[in-house]
Amino acid sequence: MYPPAGGGWTWDQVKDLVLPFEWELLGGKIVVRGAAKWWHNLVRDELYFRLRSVRPEGYVINSEQSVVFNDNNVPKPDIVVFDKGELDVATADCIPVENVVLAIEVVSPGSCTEDRFFKPGMYAQAGIGHYWRVERGEADVPEVHECWRHKEAGFYVPSPDRPVHIGTLKTDVPFPVEIDLRSLIEV
Numbered sequence: 800m801y802p803p804a805g806g807g808w809t810w811d812q813v814k815d816l817v818l819p820f821e822w823e824l825l826g827g828k829i830v831v832r833g834a835a836k837w838w839h840n841l842v843r844d845e846l847y848f849r850l851r852s853v854r855p856e857g858y859v860i861n862s863e864q865s866v867v868f869n870d871n872n873v874p875k876p877d878i879v880v881f882d883k884g885e886l887d888v889a890t891a892d893c894i895p896v897e898n899v900v901l902a903i904e905v906v907s908p909g910s911c912t913e914d915r916f917f918k919p920g921m922y923a924q925a926g927i928g929h930y931w932r933v934e935r936g937e938a939d940v941p942e943v944h945e946c947w948r949h950k951e952a953g954f955y956v957p958s959p960d961r962p963v964h965i966g967t968l969k970t971d972v973p974f975p976v977e978i979d980l981r982s983l984i985e986v
Contacts, residue, residue, distance in 0.1 A: 802827050807872040826866060827871035842933060842941050843877045843905045845983040855974050859883045867893040868925045876916030878903035880973055896925045900910045900973040905933040929972055930955050936965060941980045943968045
């Protein structure tokens with residue numbers, strides 16, 4: 800599992816590996832994705848279904864789908880919203896980063912550093928226009944930190960209208976959506 804010298808693993812070298820754990824390729828390294836807690840999976844899945852139900856024509860919503868940035872970086876956002884454009888979604892291994900309009904990470908104890916610092920920087924550098932970080936708030940109700948990529952600076956900044964959505968997620972980016980955040984955890 801040691802990466803090759805001179806740049807690490809490439810997607811072509813590792814894409815067909817069958818490993819006993821979930822993983823992604825970051826910086827030429829195979830990074831093990833920690834086991835997610837029930838809360839994380841529930842919030843991710845419910846948010847996925849809500850976004851899918853209101854998506855406009857031409858957009859696709861996926862969860863846990865690899866996004867190819869370059870040969871050494873193929874992360875798996877918890878949820879990715881992309882413009883399918885000319886992409887053949889039936890045969891694509893990965894989503895090209897240039898098609899991605901929104902990356903969403905649901906923070907868990909094992910992924911907080913990656914989700915709060917590393918991945919937002921990586922996503923912004925790759926040109927993804929919007930990033931949502933979903934945190935566990937008071938009484939376990941999700942809070943959504945909405946960010947957009949500042950074109951001149953090249954990094955994410957909080958949305959000027961509503962940087963943190965508490966109680967209700969209401970935004971027009973990348974398309975209009977309104978979600979009662981408490982409903983994401985009601986089973």
